[in-house]
Amino acid sequence: MTQENVSARDIVRSLPGILRRFPSIAKGYYYYSVKNGNKDLTLGTLVERNAEKYGHRPAILFEDRSITWHEFNGWANRIARFLKAEGLVRGDAIAVFLENRPELLAVVAGAAKIGVACAMLNTSQKGKVLEHSVNLIGPKMVVVGEELVESFDGVKADIQTSHPNPFLFLADTNTMNIFGDAPEGYVNMATKVSAHRNTAPQPADQPTMGDTAIYLFTSGTTGLPKAAPGSHRKFMKAYGGFGMMSLDMRPDDVLYCTLPLYHGTALLVCWGSVLAGGSAIALRRKFSASAFWDDVRYFRATTFGYVGELCRYLLNQPPSKQDRNHNLTKMIGNGLRPSIWKEFKERFGIETVAELYASSEGNIGFSNFFNLDNTVGFSTAPYKLVKFHDGTRDPVRDENGFMQEVEKGEPGLLIGEITKKWSFEGYTQKDATEKSILRAAFKKGDQWFNTGDVLKEIGCGHLQFVDRMGDTFRWKGENVSTTEVENIIDGSNMVEEAIVYGVEIPGTNGKAGMVTLVPRSNGHEFDVNRLFRYLNDNLPPYAVPVFVRVTSAIEKTGTFKYRKVDIQKAGYSIDKPGEQVYAWLPGTEGYSLLTPELVAEIDSGDVRF
Structure with missing residues (x-):
């Protein structure tokens, strides 16, 4: 990894830019440092402020649709009134299972106005993992998008909730006026919401900044997903720290976000920054390297949210005369590797890289406040x-x-x-x-x-x-728990034992999942693609192991602990006698047996995972 030391000279060189942004920095520091008990500073009040100050400016851009701050605030008010009418009160929670679209932000804002927290379900989850995540929160209601009904129907019967009509349906129509038809067992949320007024609700028990606004799910270090509560204060930290101090967001800024809104980087950092500037967030359901710059030009985006893998995908696109034909000058996110940092900035004309370090559940964060290269910045936390x-x-x-x-x-x-x-x-x-x-x-x-x-x-x-480190690795911009994957594999009844870990592949960010396993002796030949189908049915794609090593025994220490470091060092090499190694190659629907020729192609970076 490239390392370039930061010197006092680097800090001094950045001072003119800091001085230009000083009013925004001072204001941002106030919001970043404000105390928890404040009732005037919550996610709901931030939306209301922007509706008052920037009412006719765009708040959300999505496909061919533009929603102003005034319209967005009124929409959130209707949702708040609907939830209140359904008996929800401060301290309750709902689960949100929607892809990136305006309805997701409206639900989160509306719930926040009456002190109801939103559990942001990972849209890649299904089966046992999805069921676990929902029941971990015990939500009063679950909001399910039409695009995800099939996944949710697979666990619907096992969801625990106390509300008489807990399952809410939102049609995927991208319009305020066409509500669609709810499937059997669901309430049509848009129809119900439309019957309520668009004026601000007045709950008797007002939420405060210290209350939980969202739950974000993280693989953590062991086991199935964990739910990390995020208070309104976390939005305030992003609002002041990133939106004002790092990016100096303004009303004419547009932040293009292709990151999933169930992630803290998208929901807290990107949207929090947009809230700070009275800016607009331009949403795309899923990242597309080929469509990225066309979208940036279409939305006239000035900023975008990233993870490192996204930047690598963009660099891997063939160079074009259009590479600098856009208004993007700022980017915020995490995981931009030093090895491509300067190349990315220079090729695409980016001036500000607001690299950050944070976690959904953690108490510490770093921000590249001085806009220096190859650093997550510094922190005022101990x-x-x-x-x-x-x-x-x-x-x-x-x-x-x-x-x-x-x-x-x-x-x-x-x-x-x-x-x-x-x-x-x-x-x-x-x-x-x-x-x-x-x-x-x-x-x-x-x-x-x-x-x-x-x-x-x-x-x-x-x-x-x-x-x-430890029992979690990062792949495709997602954290993967090795224990979670191991537990799913154990449930297949196809293996005696299995150990999951991450391995590095040349030309990629993070680590790809790999499992070393001993097949169950049941008189049948081990079918690796039967295992693949099972894994694909029970895990999100990024958590399905890319490599499988099939062996007759897994070496352990004298205290029966796996020699995980040694196993990990072997990677996907095929030089161990009596073992087979398989790979899930890009564009295929199963595992392929590795050969010396395939390993050489992977090692040279010719196989694009």
Whole structure:
């Protein structure tokens, strides 16, 4: 990985830009630092403010549709009144199962106005994983888009809810006036919402900034997805920190977002930044490298939200004379690799890269406030980089039981101190929250959040991301829990044992999933593509292992622990006698046996995963 140290000279060079943005920075810092009890600063009030100040300016652009802030606020008010009429009150939750479209943002804003939290379901989930995610929250109601009814119907009978009519249907019509027909067992939400007034609801119990506004699902480090509550304060931090301090968003800005809105980067960071500027968010359901720049020109976008893989896909497109024929000058997101950072900026004419580091559940974040290259920026939160055991997310402790900081410039496990100001909202499951807390790290009584990520300092308090550690890896912009995938594989009744991990593929970001397994001895030959079909039915595509190693035994230590580091180092090599390695190649519907020729193509980057 490329490393370029940050010097005081770099900071000084950035000062003219900082001075130009100073009024926005000062205002942003106020919102970033405001305290939790404030009733005037919630997601709902931010939408109302923009409706008052920028009522006739666009709030959402989607396909051929433009929705003004005034229209959006009225729509959210109707939804709020509908939910209130259905008996929902502050502290309740609903689940949202919609692809990227305006209805999703309207539901989140409407629910926020009466203190109801929205659990943002991953649209790739299905089967056992989807059922688990919904029931983890225990929502009063579930909003299901027409485009996802088939997936939801597979788990509908197993969803636990106390509401008499819990399942709400939203037709996929992209219009305010055509409501469609709800399938059997669903209530047509648009029809019901249209009967309510578009004036602001007046709940007796007003939400405050410290209340939960959303739940985001994360694979975390072990097991099935966990639900991380996100307060209105998290929107305020994005509003002030990213929208004002980093991007200086204005009413004529348009942020193009192809990232899924069930992710914090899209919902909190991108939409929070748009709210700060009274700007517009231009939505696309799913990222398309070939359509990206045409969309940017069509929407006249000035900013876009990214993850590293998205940027790599764009760079992989053939160079064109149109590469700089657009208005994009700013980008915000995470995971832009140093190896392509400057190339991306130069090819597409990007001036500001607001790279950030954060997690849905964490208490610490970093922002590239000075617009420097190859860094996630700095943080005002208390943190340390500590030594860790290879292949795990466990910190090393000395003979006194305390942790040890790494030398400057060395990779270290990032931990954030938990204080009153830098609280850890954690997960809905107490045991999962507890597992992420490190106690007595440097003295008795202290508490620290374990990010599970490895970073290194590159000067002037700026950090650079290195890798995710332990039982989670990142692939296609998504976090994948190895334990979750292992549990699904165990349920297939096709294997005796299996161990899942991430492996690097040349020319890609993150790590691809791989499983080493021992087939179950049941008198039948192991059918790897029967396993593929099972995995495809029970896991989102990004979590289906790309590689499968079939072996007769998996080596363990004397204490019966898998030698995961050694297994991971072997990757998808095919030089072990008696073992077969299969790969899910791009554009195929099953696993293919790896040959020396195929391995050579993958190693040379000729196979585009």
